[in-house]
Amino acid sequence: MTLSLSWLLEYLKVNMTPEQISDALTSLGLEVEKMETRESIKGGLTGVVAGKVLTCVKHPDADRLSITTVDVGGERPSSIVCGAHNIASGQMVWVALPDTVLYDAAGQPWTIKVSKIRGQLSEGMICAEDELGLGPDHDGIIVLPEDVPIGTRASNYYQITTDTLFEIGLTPNRSDATSVIGVADDLAAFLSVQQDMYHHVIWPSIPEIPLPTTSKPFSITVKNNIACPRYSGVLIGGLKIGPSPEWIRNRLQAIGVKSINNVVDITNFVLHEMGQPLHAFDAGKISGDEIIVETKPAGTPFLALDQQSYVLHEQDLMICDGTGQPMCIGGVYGGLNSGVTEMTDTIFLESAHFNASWIRRSSMRHNLRTDAARRFEKGTDPNLTLAALARAVDLLTTYAGGTVISQVFDHYPVPVQRPQILLRRQVLAEKTGVDFTRDQVERILEALNMTYSSTGEDGWTVSVPTNKADVLREIDVIEEIIRVYGIDRIPVPARMQAAIAVESRWSAHRMRRMLGQYLVSNGYCEMMNMSMTQPMFYQDFEWMDPAQYVTIHNTSNESLNLLRPEMIVPVLETIRRNINRRQESLRLFEFGKSYRQIKEMPEETEHLVLAMTGHARDAGWQTGEAINSDFFSIKAVVHAVLGRLGISNYKEVVLMDVSEWAYGLEYTVGPLTLVRFGKVATQVCHRMDIRQDVFVADFMLDTLIGIASRSVTIYEELNRYPAVERDLAIVVADTTAFKTVRHIVEEAGAPWLMRMDVFDLYKNPDHLGAGKMSIALRFTIENKEATLSDKEIDQWFSRMQRALISGVGAEIRR
Numbered sequence: 001m002t003l004s005l006s007w008l009l010e011y012l013k014v015n016m017t018p019e020q021i022s023d024a025l026t027s028l029g030l031e032v033e034k035m036e037t038r039e040s041i042k043g044g045l046t047g048v049v050a051g052k053v054l055t056c057v058k059h060p061d062a063d064r065l066s067i068t069t070v071d072v073g074g075e076r077p078s079s080i081v082c083g084a085h086n087i088a089s090g091q092m093v094w095v096a097l098p099d100t101v102l103y104d105a106a107g108q109p110w111t112i113k114v115s116k117i118r119g120q121l122s123e124g125m126i127c128a129e130d131e132l133g134l135g136p137d138h139d140g141i142i143v144l145p146e147d148v149p150i151g152t153r154a155s156n157y158y159q160i161t162t163d164t165l166f167e168i169g170l171t172p173n174r175s176d177a178t179s180v181i182g183v184a185d186d187l188a189a190f191l192s193v194q195q196d197m198y199h200h201v202i203w204p205s206i207p208e209i210p211l212p213t214t215s216k217p218f219s220i221t222v223k224n225n226i227a228c229p230r231y232s233g234v235l236i237g238g239l240k241i242g243p244s245p246e247w248i249r250n251r252l253q254a255i256g257v258k259s260i261n262n263v264v265d266i267t268n269f270v271l272h273e274m275g276q277p278l279h280a281f282d283a284g285k286i287s288g289d290e291i292i293v294e295t296k297p298a299g300t301p302f303l304a305l306d307q308q309s310y311v312l313h314e315q316d317l318m319i320c321d322g323t324g325q326p327m328c329i330g331g332v333y334g335g336l337n338s339g340v341t342e343m344t345d346t347i348f349l350e351s352a353h354f355n356a357s358w359i360r361r362s363s364m365r366h367n368l369r370t371d372a373a374r375r376f377e378k379g380t381d382p383n384l385t386l387a388a389l390a391r392a393v394d395l396l397t398t399y400a401g402g403t404v405i406s407q408v409f410d411h412y413p414v415p416v417q418r419p420q421i422l423l424r425r426q427v428l429a430e431k432t433g434v435d436f437t438r439d440q441v442e443r444i445l446e447a448l449n450m451t452y453s454s455t456g457e458d459g460w461t462v463s464v465p466t467n468k469a470d471v472l473r474e475i476d477v478i479e480e481i482i483r484v485y486g487i488d489r490i491p492v493p494a495r496m497q498a499a500i501a502v503e504s505r506w507s508a509h510r511m512r513r514m515l516g517q518y519l520v521s522n523g524y525c526e527m528m529n530m531s532m533t534q535p536m537f538y539q540d541f542e543w544m545d546p547a548q549y550v551t552i553h554n555t556s557n558e559s560l561n562l563l564r565p566e567m568i569v570p571v572l573e574t575i576r577r578n579i580n581r582r583q584e585s586l587r588l589f590e591f592g593k594s595y596r597q598i599k600e601m602p603e604e605t606e607h608l609v610l611a612m613t614g615h616a617r618d619a620g621w622q623t624g625e626a627i628n629s630d631f632f633s634i635k636a637v638v639h640a641v642l643g644r645l646g647i648s649n650y651k652e653v654v655l656m657d658v659s660e661w662a663y664g665l666e667y668t669v670g671p672l673t674l675v676r677f678g679k680v681a682t683q684v685c686h687r688m689d690i691r692q693d694v695f696v697a698d699f700m701l702d703t704l705i706g707i708a709s710r711s712v713t714i715y716e717e718l719n720r721y722p723a724v725e726r727d728l729a730i731v732v733a734d735t736t737a738f739k740t741v742r743h744i745v746e747e748a749g750a751p752w753l754m755r756m757d758v759f760d761l762y763k764n765p766d767h768l769g770a771g772k773m774s775i776a777l778r779f780t781i782e783n784k785e786a787t788l789s790d791k792e793i794d795q796w797f798s799r800m801q802r803a804l805i806s807g808v809g810a811e812i813r814r
């Protein structure tokens with residue numbers, strides 16, 4: 001929220017510097033995020049003075065330029081080249097002297113320099129209205145009255161004012177501080193306590209709304225008292241639409257609100273002054289001379305001020321005319337066909353109190369974040385509507401020529417009373433650490449405009465003003481007391497106690513950190529997807545059961561209302577987003593949860609999901625051609641993760657007839673699934689608009705950590721005896737699973753086999769025969785007790801060959 005200091009000081013007379021006020025506001029919880037000084041005309045017209053044109057002749061080399069000499073009060077006249085059609089000798093004009101900084105329409109600075117224009121010296125610039133920021137006119141220079149003295153500063157002539165603007169980071173609970181008077185009230189309470197002297201807010205004079213001499217027939221009907229607890233308004237006729245008075249324009253422009261016309265500006269002025277949103281309807285466009293406050297059926301179209309058509313929700317509160325035609329989304333946005341125009345002469349002025357939750361949902365649902373909606377969703381004061389209405393009526397009659405032509409309508413069936421809250425001295429002392437006296441507490445409550453009655457020595461019954469929508473409990477009253485008393489005055493204990501947090505070796509946080517660091521060091525990037533996704537992504541997926549979905553009511557994005565039931569589709573969303581930005585080779589990982597309901601019971605599963613697509617290795621002069629990621633790429637990293645955790649005793653299951661996988665494997669330990677990995681089905685990728693292969697591994701993180709916590713790490717000294725390597729090429733059927741070969745080798749090679757690697761795979765029907773393949777194996781063997789002799793090595797190697805021949809029908813290639 002932008003706050004003007006000069007506007008604030010109209011209601012609170014204090015002798016403080018802007019820096020001191022900034023510190024006080026921040027101490028109050030109204031954090032000042034930025035403070036700047038702003039002139040009513042940017043730059044303050046420093047360096048612009050009045051000058052008299054002594055001579056004016058045509059430029060010899062340019063038909064549209066004139067050469068002038070101008071007396072600006074210096075030692076000699078200045079020579080200035082001017083292109084204005086209305087320049088003439090004897091005129092008083094504004095001259096921007098050399099080195100003067102002016103600002104263009106976009107607010108960008110430019111500096112006046114001494115220069116030559118078509119060969120003629122120019123020592124400044126004679127200015128038009130738009131060049132000084134005085135208005136949009138560029139049709140000639142400004143000609144001043146003849147009695148303006150030479151050398152008069154433009155800054156003095158136009159009485160340029162300066163103001164300090166504060167950018168306040170207003171928290172959602174501070175409904176009482178959404179206006180200038182609200183901030184002044186809070187600051188007055190703070191200063192009254194801090195300076196031990198009474199400060200009070202000077203409210204503007206607000207006369208009562210006059211009774212009309214003749215009342216125009218009009219009626220109000222409120223059909224939803226929950227969404228609209230109070231609805232006030234009045235008809236004002238005889239209006240003359242035009243510009244606002246300068247002082248209102250200056251106030252609004254200082255805080256960044258564009259001036260439109262006197263009626264709209266006055267409603268905006270009262271909004272920022274008092275915190276009560278108002279809305280003006282063109283009364284001539286209200287059919288049936290009636291206002292109906294109601295909801296409309298879902299799907300009803302509404303044409304708004306921005307000329308866009310919005311489809312209404314059944315819980316959008318609408319302000320309708322007598323025929324039921326929507327004119328405004330209550331508290332959020334006006335309609336195109338009911339707004340004030342230059343032809344308007346009669347308005348219905350609305351001052352209402354709407355339910356904060358209803359306004360918040362409608363505002364977020366339609367992405368209409370207006371000033372009014374922001375006030376209403378924080379909670380406006382239901383007992384301020386008539387005062388704000390009277391303030392606006394007074395300004396409209398004064399500056400727009402309006403007169404009241406109806407009774408004051410005020411639908412308020414259940415008046416909102418001040419909350420009555422019990423405040424106990426003992427609880428106050430416990431929460432603050434300060435032993436307040438009764439006088440201290442009562443002075444603070446009085447400063448906060450909270451009335452009270454004593455309940456004895458132990459406490460008070462506090463009556464809280466209705467503009468503090470967030471103060472509903474004892475702890476809220478205590479917070480208000482601390483704010484005004486000063487958080488920096490709360491004593492800090494001389495001794496502090498702290499508990500040492502001991503983290504288990506197998507804690508989930510520690511394991512996530514370790515695995516994340518391991519994956520990052522191997523070229524993976526962490527992704528952080530939202531837990532919410534769109535149900536449309538899962539349409540027609542047979543492997544998903546909609547009965548297990550967990551949905552939420554997401555007011556900010558209705559299409560994003562499904563808690564992700566699994567991890568593959570959200571990962572594909574991320575991959576698609578990156579591919580669309582030409583990032584086609586990816587290695588990603590994410591820690592996250594999936595959400596389902598099984599037999600109406602919630603089920604959350606924590607995952608570690610890995611994904612790769614595109615190149616596993618890019619082309620290079622050393623590495624050769626690029627190599628694409630494939631099933632074995634993802635399998636390698638799955639084995640690396642399991643190996644990092646010391647997990648090896650798992651069962652392998654081939655994924656068959658599983659809709660989300662084209663092919664893949666599942667590793668299990670007993671009834672528990674460790675990981676599923678493989679190539680994502682093509683139809684799933686195409687559904688997400690991905691046209692390249694994607695490989696994913698989905699670890700069940702809780703299971704992974706549980707199994708890893710049971711593993712035992714064994715450390716052995718380095719073998720003092722040398723290892724031996726032997727190669728063996730075998731021909732087997734191309735349907736032979738490698739795990740079968742590995743199992744035979746591990747059994748036959750124990751205990752000397754330390755390692756087995758595959759360094760070549762060869763298929764050629766002409767050389768090997770149809771359905772055959774050659775696998776080249778390299779064995780590393782060693783004996784921890786003695787150096788292996790050639791005879792022992794040969795015997796081991798022969799035993800290995802026999803095992804492979806009998807186990808998988810291998811042929812030994814010579």
